[in-house]
Amino acid sequence: MWRNIFSWFNKPKPRLVPDEQKDGFWKEFNKQGVLISEGNFDKGLRTGKWKLYYETGELVIEENYANGKMEGTFKSFYKNGRLISEGQYRDNKREGIFKIFNDAGDLVKRMIFKNDSLIEEENIPNNLSPTDIEFPVLL
Numbered sequence: 001m002w003r004n005i006f007s008w009f010n011k012p013k014p015r016l017v018p019d020e021q022k023d024g025f026w027k028e029f030n031k032q033g034v035l036i037s038e039g040n041f042d043k044g045l046r047t048g049k050w051k052l053y054y055e056t057g058e059l060v061i062e063e064n065y066a067n068g069k070m071e072g073t074f075k076s077f078y079k080n081g082r083l084i085s086e087g088q089y090r091d092n093k094r095e096g097i098f099k100i101f102n103d104a105g106d107l108v109k110r111m112i113f114k115n116d117s118l119i120e121e122e123n124i125p126n127n128l129s130p131t132d133i134e135f136p137v138l139l
Helices: 002-009
Strands: 024-029 035-042 045-053 059-066 069-077 083-090 096-101 107-114 117-123
Antiparallel strands (some): 045 059, 059 069, 107 117
């Protein structure tokens, strides 16, 4: 299930042809007028913090871009506002520790990525809190 979530989040973003380049802050709405995404473009490339929303208006993804590539913190959310996942991107690739949470807010999985390749995956027992878990330092 988690792999499907990440593949959905990581679908390639459409590229704009030069005469359609967007610049500045943009908002996109669905047919019902509900905000589904917002963020900044710089010469047609996504930049800074972007927010994507469920069709019903709740925040689903918060991600950061630099020069059109995902860079920095990535977070995804359940409709109830709790985290589904949290991790880092570097040059459009997952890098470092990604944490996965259930809809009650409990940490249930830890995955380590290097250059977008899964290096390690660990299921977290229900009786441990996030502060009980040691995460490795990645170089």
